Amino acid sequence: MSEIKTYEIITVPDPVLRQTAQAVSRVDDAIRKQMDRMLQTMYDAPGIGLAANQVNLLNRVLVMDLSRREEGSAAAPIFMANPEIIWESEEISVMEEGCLSIPKQLADVERPAEVRVKYLDYHGKEAELTAEGLLSHCVQHEIDHLNGVLFVDYLSRLKRNMLLKKAEKICKQQVL
Ligand code: GNR
Ligand code: NI
DSSP states (O other), X not given: OOOSOOOOOOOTTOGGGXXXXXXXXXXXXXXXXXXXXHHHHHHHTTOSEEEGGGGTOOBSEEEEOOGGGSTTOOXXXXXXXXXXXXXXXXXXXXXXXXXXXXXXXXXXXXXXXEEEEEEXXXXXXXXXEEEEHHHHHHHHHHHHHHTTOOGGGGSOHHHHHHHHHHHHHHHHHHHO
């Protein structure tokens, strides 16, 4: 049993998912506590990434951990505050994405195949990460959340509306 409190995950069509999160001035104990809680919330969901908007917080904080996909591997959390894409490849990658805020809907999304991200780590230290493959899609998906952007925004209007409608129906059923 974990002693870390978790957050409730916000789903569509909540307007907080369309808002822009604000930069943190520094990574202090309160931000670290938020990062720990977000990580636990993400593990419980389960998901491989989570952005602050998804737990009703509008600061530029995200967490990721792709390690749980490989069985028996140790946890490998990545914490980021104020992430910024400082380089992206011309090469494009297509991967199936899902989102905890758009339950049970998957779609192929095109993104730059490789990105380099500058951020503040758990200790408030400047760090950089070069990502490709699933990690690249995940970090771009999470930074999008901080800008109020959802993966369905990259799809045709028809496909986007269909996925949002289906997800909202599922969310309503969960409340009843
Ligand atoms: O759990 C998640 N899986 C995922 C798969 C492909 C690309 C991005 C993601 S992130 C998602 C969790 C989530 O909604 N994060 O915001
Ligand atoms: Ni998401």
